[in-house]
Amino acid sequence: MKRFDKRYIYYSLLSDFFGSLVLLFVFLKDLILDEDANAADIWAAIPFFAVGFAVIYLCFVVYRILYYKTSGYELTETEIKCKRGVFFRKRSVLEYRKVHAINKKQNLFQRIFRIAVLTVDSGSTNTSGQAEITIIEKEDTVDALLNELNLRKENRFNAPAKETVLLSNEDSLYRFTSKKKMLYTWINVVSTAFITALFGVLAIVVIGICKLILQQNFLGTWGQYFLYAFLITIGAMLLCSVFSLIGCLIHSFVGYHNFTITQRGDDIQISYGLLEKHTNTFSCDRIKAVKITQGLVQRMLGFATIRLEVIGYTVDTENNSTELGVLVPFCKYGEIGDILAKVLPDYIPDKKQTAAASFFPFISWFTLILGIVTGTTLLTLIAIMAILGAPASIISAVVLTVSGLAIAVLIVKLLSAVLSYRTNGLAVNNGKITAYCGGFNKTITVFMAKNLIAAENVTTPLRKKAGITSLVMHLKTNALSNEIKVHIQKDSLSEEMEELLIL
Amino acid sequence: MELKKLDKRVRKLWYIRAAIISLALIGCLVSAIAILNAAGAPDDVRAAVLLGIGIPDMILLCLTLAMPALRFKMYAWGYDDKRIIVKQGVIFRQRVVIPICQIQDLHRTQGPLMLLLKLSGVTISTAGSNFNISTLTTAEADRLVDALEQNLEARVEEQQNEKI
Numbered sequence: 063m064k065r066f067d068k069r070y071i072y073y074s075l076l077s078d079f080f081g082s083l084v085l086l087f088v089f090l091k092d093l094i095l096d097e098d099a100n101a102a103d104i105w106a107a108i109p110f111f112a113v114g115f116a117v118i119y120l121c122f123v124v125y126r127i128l129y130y131k132t133s134g135y136e137l138t139e140t141e142i143k144c145k146r147g148v149f150f151r152k153r154s155v156l157e158y159r160k161v162h163a164i165n166k167k168q169n170l171f172q173r174i175f176r177i178a179v180l181t182v183d184s185g186s187t188n189t190s191g192q193a194e195i196t197i198i199e200k201e202d203t204v205d206a207l208l209n210e211l212n213l214r215k216e217n218r219f220n221a222p223a224k225e226t227v228l229l230s231n232e233d234s235l236y237r238f239t240s241k242k243k244m245l246y247t248w249i250n251v252v253s254t255a256f257i258t259a260l261f262g263v264l265a266i267v268v269i270g271i272c273k274l275i276l277q278q279n280f281l282g283t284w285g286q287y288f289l290y291a292f293l294i295t296i297g298a299m300l301l302c303s304v305f306s307l308i309g310c311l312i313h314s315f316v317g318y319h320n321f322t323i324t325q326r327g328d329d330i331q332i333s334y335g336l337l338e339k340h341t342n343t344f345s346c347d348r349i350k351a352v353k354i355t356q357g358l359v360q361r362m363l364g365f366a367t368i369r370l371e372v373i374g375y376t377v378d379t380e381n382n383s384t385e386l387g388v389l390v391p392f393c394k395y396g397e398i399g400d401i402l403a404k405v406l407p408d409y410i411p412d413k414k415q416t417a418a419a420s421f422f423p424f425i426s427w428f429t430l431i432l433g434i435v436t437g438t439t440l441l442t443l444i445a446i447m448a449i450l451g452a453p454a455s456i457i458s459a460v461v462l463t464v465s466g467l468a469i470a471v472l473i474v475k476l477l478s479a480v481l482s483y484r485t486n487g488l489a490v491n492n493g494k495i496t497a498y499c500g501g502f503n504k505t506i507t508v509f510m511a512k513n514l515i516a517a518e519n520v521t522t523p524l525r526k527k528a529g530i531t532s533l534v535m536h537l538k539t540n541a542l543s544n545e546i547k548v549h550i551q552k553d554s555l556s557e558e559m560e561e562l563l564i565l
Numbered sequence: 566m567e568l569k570k571l572d573k574r575v576r577k578l579w580y581i582r583a584a585i586i587s588l589a590l591i592g593c594l595v596s597a598i599a600i601l602n603a604a605g606a607p608d609d610v611r612a613a614v615l616l617g618i619g620i621p622d623m624i625l626l627c628l629t630l631a632m633p634a635l636r637f638k639m640y641a642w643g644y645d646d647k648r649i650i651v652k653q654g655v656i657f658r659q660r661v662v663i664p665i666c667q668i669q670d671l672h673r674t675q676g677p678l679m680l681l682l683k684l685s686g687v688t689i690s691t692a693g694s695n696f697n698i699s700t701l702t703t704a705e706a707d708r709l710v711d712a713l714e715q716n717l718e719a720r721v722e723e724q725q726n727e728k729i
Contacts, residue, residue, distance in 0.1 A: 515664070538691075544694060
């Protein structure tokens with residue numbers, strides 16, 4: 063078995079060194095930054111910390127060397143073998159024909175040492191948290207392995223060379239331009255400012271009611287209170303917006319640097335990243351679903367994000383991030399058809415063929431439960447306050463607060479229900495299902511009927527009488543998001559859905 | 566397909582579980598009373614605290630005790646050589662159809678109470694979700710697992726022949 067590249071040890075030790083320094087700073091921060099600390103104490107403590115640091119670092123050195131010595135990989139005619147681990151040894155064998163996704167990753171330290179990490183995933187549910195095969199090798203070796211594995215999984219490695227058109231980065235099927243990145247950033251900033259303002263207003267109301275209940279002059283007169291509260295809310299909005307701006311700029315310009323989608327044969331290759339470079343390759347036939355999502359602000363301005371459900375691509379095995387499943391980070395809603403026509407023509411969403419059957423069921427149960435909870439809470443609170451002999455002004459203030467909060471929640475739910483009523487729907491066309499769902503966040507899921515593994519319908523006695531049901535479709539994927547719910551549809555649809563199941 | 570109802574022992578199991586939860590809820594109320602007595606709280610404070618804890622406690626207790634009978638009444642399940650159907654839910658009634666050819670693994674589970682009552686739970690794993698057939702008698706669960714295994718093999722063979 064071939065060992066990983068030796069530079070893995072140097073790279074790991076460098077990153078461990080920085081990690082240990084950060085850890086040391088966290089421990090020493092109180093001692094160094096403490097105003098009462100005296101210099102002699104600090105100097106006396108340093109040798110102990112130095113010895114501690116050396117011992118911990120030595121453990122890392124030993125671990126990394128052992129990891130290097132015990133890890134390796136081998137490519138045979140039919141399968142790829144890999145062993146790794148020091149305390150818990152793992153030996154994996156994966157047949158080429160079962161390869162689901164091949165991902166290449168390279169962070170800043172790895173780029174310094176010119177090495178990269180290649181992960182190969184089979185999409186097995188048992189190993190959904192971690193890729194089966196991990197190889198740490200020289201950058202060019204990883205590129206060669208990536209090509210070789212792609213050819214082997216398509217069983218073309220020993221076949222006579224076919225003319226394959228390898229699209230260069232310039233031929234990318236989609237470009238995430240600087241203009242789009244700026245727009246993407248501003249939309250996120252606006253969303254953050256909007257949410258902060260909403261919380262601010264809610265806080266002003268709640269604190270105001272507390273001020274009223276306590277009937278004290280704390281926080282000044284009413285005029286002073288509203289002025290300060292307004293200024294604090296504006297300040298919080300600005301602060302959050304600045305953080306959001308910085309975060310989004312880094313995310314879109316650094317994280318999505320040189321975002322390209324290329325197609326080679328039946329495979330799609332998505333690569334991006336400046337500090338950490340990702341190259342993800344998978345076959346089109348491994349795609350289980352395409353998800354088009356729109357947040358509220360994106361929806362108002364007509365933009366969307368397109369994601370993919372591909373086992374082995376959707377979940378970042380180390381960070382458990384869902385960002386990895388992105389196909390197009392940001393585009394105009396109207397462009398979706400054109401983009402998908404170039405990349406995945408089979409997954410262009412169809413127009414809704416059915417709509418929500420009625421508006422009332424979207425709010426009926428929620429309103430009933432909210433009413434019961436609010437009523438019980440109010441009655442209990444009034445009884446408690448009456449027993450404790452609270453003044454009428456306090457009782458009415460509490461009643462106002464609870465009722466006000468319940469009304470606020472109901473208004474939010476009403477808005478969400480209106481959007482859900484307009485969104486929910488379904489289209490079935492030649493074995494392709496397009497499901498429209500969501501309230502504030504709209505999601506359009508396009509998948510093939512062959513990937514539908516179970517159909518479920520949920521109804522209540524009254525809804526059954528009215529011929530209404532909610533559909534839950536279970537998809538063939540090991541992600542947690544494998545359930546698609548389309549609410550309040552005609553109940554004849556559930557029979558149609560059951561007919562689509564491959565029995 | 567004719568759907569079957571659950572065995573009466575399942576209702577007994579659910580009632581035992583409900584009784585355990587009810588004991589915990591009553592325990593909360595009794596503890597509150599004991600703490601108030603030990604602290605020598607005034608009568609009005611005592612009444613207010615008991616009301617605050619007692620009302621939600623009693624609502625939960627009623628729900629816990631009513632649910633087993635309602636759940637038992639609504640639960641039904643069945644299977645043939647192509648699919649499994651499970652119907653459940655008291656207010657929100659679900660009907661799940663799982664094709665047999667989509668089954669990946671079958672699991673039979675037993676807890677201490679289930680062992681005592683000779684009952685078993687069956688979990689059906691597919692390529693995406695896990696589905697539970699709530700609780701069956703152990704003999705019934707064994708029969709179900711065997712039948713599903715046979716049906717699955719036959720169905721996979723049938724599908725391979727269809728492809729050829």
